[in-house]
Amino acid sequence: SLANGTNVLDKVRDKGTQVIYLDFTSTDDNYRSLTNVESSVEVKAKVITGSIEANGGSYGDVIAAEATLSGVELNDTVEVTLTYTGTANDGTTYNSTIVPTKAGTYEVTATIVDVNYDLAETKAAFVIEKASPTTYFNSAIFDADWSSKLEDIDLSSVTKDIDGTYVFVNPETILEDVGNAQVFEAKFIPTDLNNYKEVLGAFVVNVLGG
Numbered sequence: 001s002l003a004n005g006t007n008v009l010d011k012v013r014d015k016g017t018q019v020i021y022l023d024f025t026s027t028d029d030n031y032r033s034l035t036n037v038e039s040s041v042e043v044k045a046k047v048i049t050g051s052i053e054a055n056g057g058s059y060g061d062v063i064a065a066e067a068t069l070s071g072v073e074l075n076d077t078v079e080v081t082l083t084y085t086g087t088a089n090d091g092t093t094y095n096s097t098i099v100p101t102k103a104g105t106y107e108v109t110a111t112i113v114d115v116n117y118d119l120a121e122t123k124a125a126f127v128i129e130k131a132s133p134t135t136y137f138n139s140a141i142f143d144a145d146w147s148s149k150l151e152d153i154d155l156s157s158v159t160k161d162i163d164g165t166y167v168f169v170n171p172e173t174i175l176e177d178v179g180n181a182q183v184f185e186a187k188f189i190p191t192d193l194n195n196y197k198e199v200l201g202a203f204v205v206n207v208l209g210g
Helices: none
Strands: 016-024 034-043 046-053 056-058 061-063 066-070 080-088 093-096 104-112 117-119 123-129 141-145 164-168 179-190 199-208
Touching (some): 046 104, 046 123, 104 117
Antiparallel strands (some): 016 034, 046 066, 056 061, 080 093, 080 104, 104 123, 164 179, 179 199
16 A cells, blocks of 8 residues: 555646555565655556547637547646648648638648647547628619610619629520519629639519510
8 A cells, every 4th residue: 555645646647657665564474564664656647538529600700719638637727728630722731720711621720738648639620611791683773775685784883891793694695575573583793702602693674665
C-alpha cells in the first residue's frame, strides 16, 4: 500500500516518472514489514476520444463547429482547439482556427495540448453552402409590344439586395400573343456566384398591340 495513507489516484495522476513511497506489511513471521520504501511508476498519457458537431450552414449564416471529449477524468479541464482547413468556392485555401465565412468545403480537426491526455484523431467535414438571395420577381409587371422579344424588356428596375442581374430564361422568345398577365420564366444571377445561388422565378408581362 502507499505510505502515509496517500491516495494512489492523487499520487500517480500526472504523466511521466512519479516517485511514490510504499508500506509493506508482511503476513509471514519469517519476513519483516517495511515502511516508506521509495519506488517509482511511469505514467503514460491517457488516450481520450472526441466527437465534432460540424454545424456549418450557408454564406452569411455560419455556425461554428463544436467538440465534445470523452474520457476526461473528473475535475480535469481539457481545452480543445478546432482548426478549419479547406478551399472556398473562389479557390481560396484556408487553414485557421477562425471559422471560415466563404462558401466552400472544409474539414475541421480537434486537437488538445495537455501533458496528461492524448486525443485520438477527431475530424469532421465542414460545409458552407451558397446562400439563396432574396428576390423580387413579383414586385413589377412589364408592358411589351407585340412581336418584340423578351430580351427587349428592361429588367434593371427590379429590386435586388445584392449585385446581380435579372434575366429571362428564354430571352429570344417572340411575343406573338396579345394579352395581359402573361407569365415568363426568369432568373436572378448574382454577381458573386461563389457565395450565392441563382434563383428561378417568373415575371408578368402585358403584351400590347397586334
